[in-house]
Ligand SMILES: Nc1ncnc2c1ncn2[C@@H]1O[C@H](COP(=O)(O)OP(=O)(O)OP(=O)(O)O)[C@@H](O)[C@H]1O
């Protein structure tokens with residue numbers, strides 16, 4: 248069928264034609280904003296999930312919902328920033344938000360104070376003052392200028408929250424990929440939000456990242472668990488997965504045969520990104536108006552090849568020989584989380600010897616630790632890919648300390 252009319256969206260962060268299975272999170276977000284706006288407190292959310300399950304898409308929905316409710320949105324995709332870069336990025340965003348609350352000519356009271364606090368916040372990282380050149384205010388000495396990120400960020404977010412409150416507005420920070428925050432940065436954000444919650448200010452933080460986050464944040468601040476819920480999103484239920492394929496096609500008068508749907512759910516296991524790839528391939532391969540069993544079989548082969556040379560391959564290419572052997576050993580044990588000791592044993596080594604490899608894989612975002620001692624793949628079906636492409640488990644003849 249005509250690829251121009253293909254409705255599927257196998258792209259990072261691309262809004263799917265039908266967003267299924269995420270109503271609970273969408274409702275929770277709306278309740279969060281409405282409660283905060285009314286001066287009530289509510290736990291915010293840190294969404295966790297594997298690669299390609301729809302975290303970025305969900306944050307985009309949150310953004311749209313916040314804008315609908317007249318909230319101001321600060322959106323940041325976190326990368327491995329040092330503290331200076333982190334301060335700069337936040338300062339840039341807060342600056343933009345101050346201008347969005349009111350034009351500079353109207354800055355009085357809390358808004359002017361927030362601008363001064365922001366200016367203080369940047370003095371250490373931006374001595375020339377380029378970031379804050381046109382704020383037209385002097386730094387507020389003693390606020391946000393201590394050099395300690397947690398204290399300074401708290402000053403900034405409290406000041407911003409007070410400014411927003413005075414103008415009957417709210418600010419939501421939406422941060423993606425927050426597993427890349429350093430512990431200090433995460434702690435600083437949590438500390439700042441802890442304070443804005445105590446002050447009942449209309450400002451909140453909703454974030455998304457890989458699953459090791461819940462553990463990271465929990466370690467970072469014991470009260471993080473009371474400030475945030477950590478909803479995990481993952482594969483879609485069987486009926487939701489079917490709906491994600493059926494509905495977009497139905498809108499164009501195209502339907503899937505039952506056999507084709509069975510192949511799809513079997514192959515994708517309900518993972519959103521794989522479903523979009525499958526939908527796209529089967530549409531393009533089919534003569535229509537029915538996507539039948541033969542189309543689905545061809546789509547499966549095509550998608551598998553595409554994933555093997557793209558989605559999986561880019562991750563594979565980022566590993567060293569030893570790291571790859573470690574992953575391959577994990578794959579041998581199956582898709583579920585595995586004890587460090589079990590993987591090491593398969594490699595004929597001790598977990599201590601393998602420790603640095605495992606840490607590196609976690610740092611690279613290929614593995615995460617759902618619980619102490621356990622590690623699992625952050626990429627769905629990575630185990631199957633490894634077994635497909637590296638049929639025999641071999642242990643590199645490299646001496647480890
Ligand atoms: N609820 C959903 N129903 C159907 N498709 C979805 C859904 N959510 C996301 N998708 C599709 O899944 C793919 C991945 O979405 P997204 O980029 O948001 O995932 P992610 O969790 O942010 O992945 P990553 O960890 O790699 O950043 C996209 O192609 C998107 O269109």
Ligand SMILES: [Mg+2]
Pocket residue numbers: 259260302303304423
């Ligand atoms: Mg994403």
